[in-house]
Amino acid sequence: MRSALIVGTGAIGTSIALALRARGVVTHLRDTDASAARTAQDVGAGTTAAPNGTVDVAVLAVPPAAVATTLVALQQEGAARCYTDVAGVKALPEREIEALGCDPTSVVGGHPLVGNGRPGPLAARADLFEGYPWALVPTEATANRALNIALTLVSLCGATPVFLDAEGHDLAMARVSHAPHLISTLLASRLRDTEASALRLAGKELLDVTRGAGASPALWADLLSANAAAVADVLEAFAEDTLGAAAVLRAPGTPDAAPLLDLLRKGTQGQVALPGKYGVPPADLATVQVVMGDDLKQYARFFGDMAAGGVAVADIVIDRSAHQGTARMSLTVSAANKPVLVSRxxxxxxHVQGGQ
Structure with missing residues (x-):
């Protein structure tokens, strides 16, 4: 791949441009917001100058509802040999692309499964996609040449391709992303009228469950609307489970422990089914917790000691207690490396909490 056109210079589009630029691809930037395109150019993502001819790939980093109309315009100008997008839903764009009479042979639906939670080109990173899945959704009409270009794009960004059809993709996203986000938001909304003294008791579990509610409402309204039926199906099933749990808890007298245990065990089974980070099975991971002062110098010394130790860390979570001036560092490592890390x-x- 020698050249690319990035249409939409938000965090995702600019990150793709940065990744391609880092691997020698000439990238051209286009956005309806000229200032966003200039900012992306200023951070080194490419040039706002128009391509001199047809590029190898055009990446449509635009909202789901804008994918088809953007594609029509690009194909009419002969912008690229292959067209792909990054929208979080796939069935809606696919239907609209067909309805508008676009050439489907050069189109490969795409969706990188990553987000840094911040909008705009200044939030972009060249390594944003490394190690993450990237859904590719070709149709029966997609030509092999277009599919190969899309695969090259994913490879240059350091991601792992996952092939799905449009309906399968959207159902999967409803289950693993869209409905969970809406549930997180609904739970967070119940906290609006909670007394401040009660909220001070909130722990990491509530913060983790409601973190997604802080994302852009406008962005998520677009995604949920575009995948409404699949999300509604998941929510209705979740509502049945929720009402069933409430019925168990409201049973006369002391709630029967057996139904409660059954509910909790099903949750454990579902959680265990999730793949671990970086392809490591969850059973092979362990957590090491270290308590320290909530101080940048402490953090710097700690991470320096970690770097010198040579133990690979799959994840790091910092749980701060500002009013106490302390922080708990939770390190996820392989179970085999846990004793080595604890000892060091x-x-x-x-101060390592717990034993080996």
């Missing part, structure tokens, strides 16, 4: 940290006088 204790030798360096770090």
């Amino acid at each position: 940290l204790r030798r360096l006088n770090w």
Whole structure:
């Protein structure tokens, strides 16, 4: 791949441009917001100058409802040999592309499964997609040449391609992303009238469950509307489970422990089914917790000690208690490396919670 046109210079589009630029691809930037395109150019994502001829791939980093109309315009100008998008739903754009009479042979639906939670080109990173899945949704009409170009794009961005059809993609997203986000938002909305003294008791579990509610309402309204039926199906099933749990808890007398245990065990089974980070099975991961002062110098010394130790860390979560001036660092490592890491940290006088 030698050249690309990125249409839409938000965080995702600009990150794709940065990743391609880092691998020698000439990238051209286009956006209805000229200032966003200039900002993306200023951070090194490419040039706002128009391509001199047809590029290898045009990436449509636009909202789902704008994919088809954007594609029509690009195909009419002969902008690229292959067209792909990054929309979080696939069935709606696919239907609209067909209805508008676009050439389907050069189109491959796409969706990188990552987001940094911040909008705009200044939030972009060249390594944003590394190690993450990237859904590719070709149709029966997609030509092999277009599919190969899309695969090259995903590879250059450091992601792993996952092939799905449009309906399968949207059902999967309803289950693993869209409905969970809406449930998170609904739960967070119940906190609006909660007394401040009660909210001070909130722990990491509530923060984790409601974190998604802080994302852009406008962006999520577009996604949920475009995948409404599949999300509604998941919510209705979840509502049945919720009402069933409420019925168990409201049973006369002391709630029967057996139904409660059954509900909780089903949740455990579902959680265990989730794949681990970076392809590591969850059973092979362990957590090490370190308590330290909530201070940048402490953080710097800690991460310096970690880097010198040579133990790979799959995930790091910092749980701060600002009013106490402390922080709990939760490190996810392979189970085999946990004893090594615990021993090293204790030798360096770090306060490790729990045993090996």
